[in-house]
Amino acid sequence: MGILMSTLPPDWPGNFWWHLLVLTLLLIGFLMTSVIIFIWMERRVIARFQIRLGPNRVGPFGLLQPFADVVKILTKEDIIPSRADKIIFWLAPAVAFVPVLMILAVIPLMGGLALADLNIGVIYIVAVSSVTAIGIFMSGFASNNKYSLIGAMREVAQLISYEIPMLLALASTVIMAGSLAVSGIVAAQSIPFILVQPLGFVIFLVATLAEINRTPFDLVEADSELTAGFNTEYSGMKWAVLYLVEYSEAVIGSVLITTFFLGGWRGPFLPPIIWFTVKVFASFFFILWIRSTMPRLRIDQSMALAWKGLLPLALLNLFITGVKVVFWPALSPWIAIPAYVFVTVLLVLLWSRLLRTRRPALGS
C-alpha cells in the first residue's frame, strides 16, 4: 500500500482508489489502442516490405481496417470441437491474456506514473510473463488437435529455454542500475542501456522475440508446418482474444525493450509519454523488419541457439558487467561505451563463427 501511495503525485486531488481505477483504465486503453495500431502497422509495414500496398480502403490509409476486422470476427460462428476439453478450451484465451495486462502494471509510462511501482518489478515481470505460456499450452492441449498439440509443446519448450538468457540479460541491467524496481532502472538510464549494455540488449531482443513468438521463432504457430499451431481449432471471438494476446505480447515485448534498454520515457524536448510511445513503435518496427526478412528456425535449432548461443553469452555479459561495476564503478562513458561495443562485436562474431552452418561455394 505504501508503495502504491508513494506513486501518487503530491497534489493528487482524489483518494487512492480513484488513482487505481484511473490508471487501470489508462493502461487498458493504452494496450488496446496500441494493439489496434500495431495490427494496422504490421499489415501496412509488411506490405511495404513486400512491395505491396496493404489495406488502404477502410478509412484514411486503411486506419479503420482493424475495426472492420473485429466486426467481421464478431459475426463468425464460434465452433468448439466436439472432442475438445471444453472448460480448458474456454479458459485458455483468458489465461493467456490476463498476465499480459498484468505486466503493464509495473511499467512507468512517465516519471512516477505507474500503477504499482514494485521494488521487485523485474522479478514480477519475468514471473508473470511466463503464465501466458500456460494459457497457450492450455489452448493447444484442449483443442484435441495434433497440430495444436505440437504447437503447444513447442511453446513450452521454447519459453522455458529463452526465459533463462532473458533473465540473465535483465540481471545485468539490474546490476548496472542497482535497483530491481522498474522505475529505478529507468531512472538509471541517463545513457540508455542499449549503449552501455549492447550485448545484453542483443540477448534480450532475441529472447523477447522467442517469448512473444515472432519470426524467426514463430514455431508455435508456424503456418507453413502446423497450419495455425495452437489456435488451429479456435474461431470467432475466442480466436479474436488469442489474436489479441499475440499482439498484446508484441506490445509488451516492445514496451520491455523500451523500458529496459532504450531509456523508457526519458528523452529531451518532447513530453515523456510521447517519447515512450515513439520508442515502443520503433521497437515494433524492428520486430516487423525481422519478421519480413527472416526464415523460421527449426525447433532444435531454436533450442540450440538458446542453450549454446545465448546462455553462455548472457553469463559472460553478467560477468563483464559485474567486473565493471565492482572495479570501475565511475568509469567515464566515453571509455565504457566503446569498450562495451567492442567486446560485444567480438563476442557475437566469435559465437556466430562457432554456431554457423558450413558455407557453400556459390555459383556451383
Place this chain on the structure above:
Amino acid sequence: MALATEPFILNIGPAHPSTHGVFRMRTTLDGEVIVDVEPVFGYLHRGIEKLCERRTYKKNIPLTDRLDYVSAINNNWPYVLAVEQLAGIQVPPRAEYLRVIMSELQRIASHLLAIGSVMNDMGIFFTAFMYMFREREKIIDLLEMVTGQRLLYNYMRFGGVSQDIPTEFLPALAKFLKVMPGYLDEYDQMLAENEILLSRMKGIGILKPQTAIGASTSGPVLRGSGIKWDLRKAAPYSVYDKLEFDVPTGANGDCYDRYRVRMEEMRQSLRIIQQAVEQMPAGKFQGRVPLRIRPPAGEAYAQIESPRGMLGCYLVSDGSELPYRCHFRAPAFLNLTVLRELLIGQKLADAIVIFGSIDISMGEVDR
C-alpha cells in the same frame, strides 16, 4: 523414470498450406521426428489421359496446358512433338525459335514460383514470394502480349505456334533480359548467404545420386544430386543444339543444392533466350498442316526438359481422328517417389522444406 512414448499419426494435407495443391502425407511422428511417411495421391485426378482419347488431336492441346498449370507452354511441347512425329509434320525454323523463347520464359517463371514457395514454406512471411512474383509478373505480361492469356496459354500448334510475336514484343523482351540478371543477383544477395536459410537447407533432405537415378528422378532434383543430365544437352530437340548454355549441378543433393540449381538455371535460360532472339530467322511461324489430322497407325514418344524434369508424351494412333492412347511421363510424379526416403528421420519442419524443394505441381502428379 523413463517416460512411455508412442508415435502418433499426423495427416499433412490434403488441405494444408504447404502441400502445393491437394497432396497428402500420412506421417507417423515420434515427437517432431518423422518415423514413416505414406504419400497419398489422386485428389486432383481429372482423367486427362482418358479425356485425350475422346477428343481430336487438335482439341487435346488445351488439355495439356492443364497438366502442369504453372508451366503450361512446356506441357504443350511433348504432345505437339509426338503428334508431329506421328503425322510427319515439319516445323519452320522461326516457329522452333519461338517455341524455345516462350518455353524458356516459362521455365524462369516456374522456377521463380518454386523458389518463392520454398521460401514461404521456410517461414519468410511471403516477402521472397512477392519479390519473385514481381518478376514473374513481367514474364506473364510478355507471354500475354503474345498469346493473350496469363496462365494457360494454349500456345503451341502442330507444325508451329498459334501466333507470331507482335512488334512490341522484342523490345519488351530485350528490356526484361537487361533487368533480370540484376534481380537474380538481388535474390542471391538476400537469400543465398542467409544464416537461417543455410541452416534450414544445407544437409537437409540429401538425395544420393544412386537413389536419384534408381527412382528415375529428373530435372533440378536429379541435377541437384550432381548428375549432369539435361535433355536439352543429352538428346537435343528443337534448336537447342545450336544454342550455348551450361547445365548447373549441385554437389551434395540437399535442399540447398536444388535451390541453387534452380537459380543457376534461370541465368542459363536468360542466356538461351538472348541467343535465340539473335538467331531467330524471319519466315513463317506455322508449317503446312492438314486440316484434319489423321496420323497413320503407329506410336510415338517425345520428351522435353520441362522445369520439373523430363516430360514425355507417349501417343498411340490407330489411324483415326482420335488418339488411341495418350500417356504422359510426369516428372513431378516420379520425383515424388523419393519423398519417403528423404523424409524418414527428418524433423517435421524439414519435411515441409524438402517437399517444397522437390517442387511438384499436383496437376501434373495426378493428371
